[in-house]
Amino acid sequence: MNRTIQTRVNGRKSIEENVEPRMLLVHFLRDRLRLTGTHVGCDSTNCGACTVLFDGKAVKSCTVLAVRAHGHEVTTVEGLAQNGKLHPLQAGFQHEHGLQCGYCTPGFIMAACDLLSRNPAPTEQEIRLGLEGNLCRCTGYHNIIKAVQWAAANLAEGKSDHV
Amino acid sequence: MIPRSFGYHDPATLDEALTLLGEYGEDGKLMAGGQSLLPMMKFRLASPAHIVDLCRIPGVDTIEESNGEIRIGALATHRSLEDSQLLKSRCPILAKAASSIGDAQVRNLGTIGGAIAHADPAANYSPVLVALGARFVVRSAQGERVVAAADFYKDTFVTALRPSEMVTEIRVLAFGREVGWEHAKLSRRASDFALVGVAVLLRADAADVCTQADVVLGAVAPVPVRMQGVEVALVGKPLTSAAAAQAASVTKLGDKTPSDVHADAAYRAEVAPVCVRRALEAAINRMTARNK
Numbered sequence: 001m002n003r004t005i006q007t008r009v010n011g012r013k014s015i016e017e018n019v020e021p022r023m024l025l026v027h028f029l030r031d032r033l034r035l036t037g038t039h040v041g042c043d044s045t046n047c048g049a050c051t052v053l054f055d056g057k058a059v060k061s062c063t064v065l066a067v068r069a070h071g072h073e074v075t076t077v078e079g080l081a082q083n084g085k086l087h088p089l090q091a092g093f094q095h096e097h098g099l100q101c102g103y104c105t106p107g108f109i110m111a112a113c114d115l116l117s118r119n120p121a122p123t124e125q126e127i128r129l130g131l132e133g134n135l136c137r138c139t140g141y142h143n144i145i146k147a148v149q150w151a152a153a154n155l156a157e158g159k160s161d162h163v
Numbered sequence: 164m165i166p167r168s169f170g171y172h173d174p175a176t177l178d179e180a181l182t183l184l185g186e187y188g189e190d191g192k193l194m195a196g197g198q199s200l201l202p203m204m205k206f207r208l209a210s211p212a213h214i215v216d217l218c219r220i221p222g223v224d225t226i227e228e229s230n231g232e233i234r235i236g237a238l239a240t241h242r243s244l245e246d247s248q249l250l251k252s253r254c255p256i257l258a259k260a261a262s263s264i265g266d267a268q269v270r271n272l273g274t275i276g277g278a279i280a281h282a283d284p285a286a287n288y289s290p291v292l293v294a295l296g297a298r299f300v301v302r303s304a305q306g307e308r309v310v311a312a313a314d315f316y317k318d319t320f321v322t323a324l325r326p327s328e329m330v331t332e333i334r335v336l337a338f339g340r341e342v343g344w345e346h347a348k349l350s351r352r353a354s355d356f357a358l359v360g361v362a363v364l365l366r367a368d369a370a371d372v373c374t375q376a377d378v379v380l381g382a383v384a385p386v387p388v389r390m391q392g393v394e395v396a397l398v399g400k401p402l403t404s405a406a407a408a409q410a411a412s413v414t415k416l417g418d419k420t421p422s423d424v425h426a427d428a429a430y431r432a433e434v435a436p437v438c439v440r441r442a443l444e445a446a447i448n449r450m451t452a453r454n455k
């Protein structure tokens with residue numbers, strides 16, 4: 001039986017009717033809410049391109065049923081910028097050239113959000129380990145690490161407007 | 164990839180969940196973190212007619228100690244085990260085993276109960292839980308029973324659970340710095356399943372002579388296997404790296420050692436003694452560090 005699900009996505013309340021229980025969270029976000037910043041890469045829980053925050057914790061939205069989000073909060077990459085100012089992680093990826101094709105980037109940024117909330121000053125090794133659930137086929141990861149370090153430093157200084 | 168359609172139920176209490184599971188029998192499947200079940204459903208390797216989702220049941224995810232026994236709710240996530248201060252001080256081998264499961268995203272959702280019930284031979288917890296002599300509380304609408312970890316795992320993806328039963332709690336004995344321990348796995352990439360997994364617990368007297376050794380391997384057979392030869396070789400010996408090397412050389416895999424694209428049985432047999440030696444050395448180092 002299809003369900004009506006109430007969620008808070010990027011701070012905004014959303015009520016969606018007629019959601020099939022087998023619908024995956026990533027399709028709900030992309031096809032229902034038109035939040036296409038969340039990508040589908042492998043569709044098999046490996047690449048992390050579909051990572052979003054579920055109640056503040058990074059999850060792979062290709063491996064969560066959308067009906068589970070009922071009564072919960074979801075944050076996607078679209079929810080990070082505030083009043084037109086990029087989040088330090090977004091700015092960090094720009095500043096340190098942390099992307100090439102950009103397909104993996106939203107997933108990396110959301111996974112890094114969770115990482116920095118647990119560990120605001122990670123070492124390089126901790127960043128590499130913390131982002132092991134995300135794959136990038138372009139960059140070779142070095143600049144992704146630098147982007148996260150840049151964001152950590154700027155978050156520590158309490159700045160968020162540096163674009 | 165989208166799973167086949169299913170009837171979806173998200174009961175608010177354990178009793179309701181168990182009633183539903185009893186009703187649907189073979190047609191029903193519990194969903195905990197969904198990190199093994201949902202991928203299988205997407206690949207259509209599993210197509211349950213009914214899903215009983217445990218995500219709205221409160222209170223089954225606590226980690227507590229009473230009278231030297233740690234009780235872990237089946238819905239505790241790998242992340243909560245990894246982060247648990249109680250486990251870090253009273254059963255650190257479990258916190259470490261949790262911390263190397265998959266990746267952060269998988270650990271945020273996956274649960275210890277789900278991992279146990281899934282019974283993947285290459286999983287992290289199973290050799291650790293057998294080494295610890297863990298006991299699993301198993302419930303159905305009819306009642307409760309307690310199953311020892313060593314009796315729980317029956318075959319690849321097969322356990323002692325009946326279709327109407329759910330694991331509700333994992334019980335292990337707490338230990339302190341007197342025990343040397345290690346969980347390690349050899350895997351192809353950091354987030355991959357073990358090719359060989361090792362769990363080691365060592366106890367010794369005041370002169371560092373081994374009084375008890377528990378050495379259990381994962382991923383080298385359909386179920387976790389105790390390395391009795393290695394254990395016998397250690398007990399009564401002073402715990403030195405020479406003793407570790409000698410005991411590790413006794414490591415012997417059975418004829419059910421799996422071969423797959425990542426590692427054939429001969430490779431696993433070759434690396435298993437190396438994994439055991441390194442794990443023993445790490446456990447001995449932890450134990451000797453306690454005296455400093």
Ligand SMILES: Cc1cc2nc3c(=O)[nH]c(=O)nc-3n(C[C@H](O)[C@H](O)[C@H](O)COP(=O)(O)OP(=O)(O)OC[C@H]3O[C@@H](n4cnc5c(N)ncnc54)[C@H](O)[C@@H]3O)c2cc1C
Nearest residue numbers: 195196197198199200265273274276277278280286287330
């Ligand atoms: C990319 C990736 C990497 C991974 N790497 C590792 C790894 O390195 N090591 C490792 O050990 N695991 C790994 N896993 C598996 C992970 O540990 C899963 O979390 C776990 O196997 C299943 O837990 P779950 O809570 O998600 O269970 P689910 O997927 O919800 O359920 C799994 C099975 O258990 C049943 N079940 C669930 N809960 C219960 C219960 N309480 N009682 C009875 N039956 C129950 C379900 O019906 C189902 O059959 C990985 C998974 C992924 C996706």
Ligand code: FES
Nearest residue numbers: 041042043048062
């Ligand atoms: S698309 Fe979800 S992990 Fe790759």
Ligand code: FES
Nearest residue numbers: 100102136137138
């Ligand atoms: S930038 Fe292309 S996959 Fe990462």
